[in-house]
Amino acid sequence: MNTRKKTTLIVAAIALLGASASLQAQNVRANPGYWGDSNGIVVRSGFGLCWRSGSWTPELAIPECEGGVTAKAVAPAPAPAPAPVAVAAAPAPAPVVAPAPAPAPVAAPAPVFRTQMVDKAVRLEGASFATGSSRLLPGAGPKLDEVVNAARQYPEAGLTVTGYTDSQGNAQSNVRLSQARADAVKAYLVGKGVAASRITTDGKGAADPVADNTTAEGRAKNRRVEVRYTVKEETRVRVTQ
Incomplete structure (x- = not known):
């Protein structure tokens, strides 16, 4: 019990x-x-x-409810990675500009040869002819020799020989006399080797005086022969801009 x-x-x-x-x-x-x-x-x-x-x-989990199961330690979530910081790109280097080339020196214009026609005249006056005569006096030789040399230098040039008188005497007679004086000069040139075909003669009497016919000195200058020839010459001309 x-x-x-x-x-x-x-x-x-x-x-x-x-x-x-x-x-x-x-x-x-x-x-x-x-x-x-x-x-x-x-x-x-x-x-x-x-x-x-x-x-x-x-x-x-509560241990008393889960038969001794304890809550697991939860590791803290990793901190988020910091957002990338945008780094400003370095400015592109300025392009290197090559200096402009120096301008080429301007060359001086080359001389230019220009062909032009030149009218040359040789005047026989003074003691070349006696009054009323077409005969050449000795003093006319040196002047006429200049014409001969020019005719040789310019073989393509034609020569024009013109005779003159002073105002004394008959006009028609003066024309005939001036023509005779031109012919006398032509004969001299032909005698020196100038072709007759290159020479043209003319007589103009008392026309175109070059001096005063009221004086003896002036009349002597008007009793003359003029020889003209036209030649081509190259003249140096510098072209400018």
């Missing part, structure tokens, strides 16, 4: 301890991972299991 009473007392004690432990387990404070009652205590099933909420994660 005593032994049965002791056994009953021991069982009752164990039951009280279990009830106390169960009551203590029911008083676990809930977190977002579990359902809680109005007092914030975890709601348990009839078997004493904690009711998890839809937000439950291992990190929210």
Whole structure:
């Protein structure tokens, strides 16, 4: 009888301890991972299991509810890598512009040879003829030799020999006399080797005086023969801009 009473007392004690432990387990404070009652205590099933909420994660596990499972230490999420800082690109170097070439020196214009016709005249006057005569006096030789040299230098040139008189005497006679004087000069030139075909003669009497016929000196200048020839000469001409 005593032994049965002791056994009953021991069982009752164990039951009280279990009830106390169960009551203590029911008083676990809930977190977002579990359902809680109005007092914030975890709601348990009839078997004493904690009711998890839809937000439950291992990190929210309550050891009293999960049979000793402890929340895992959650390593902090790595800090996001800093956004790359845009580095302003260095400005492109300015293009190197080659200096403009120096202008070429302007060459002076080359001399230009221009061919032009030149009318040259040799005048025989003064003591070349005596009054009323077509005979050449010795003093006329040097002047006529100039004409001979020119005829040789310019073989293509034609020569025009024109005779004149002073105003004294008959006009018709003066024309005949002036022609005779021109013919006398032509004969001299032909005698020096100038072709007769190159020589043209003319007599103009007292026309075109070159001096005053009222004086002896002036009349002597008007008793003359003029020899003209036209030649081509190259004249050096510098062209300017």
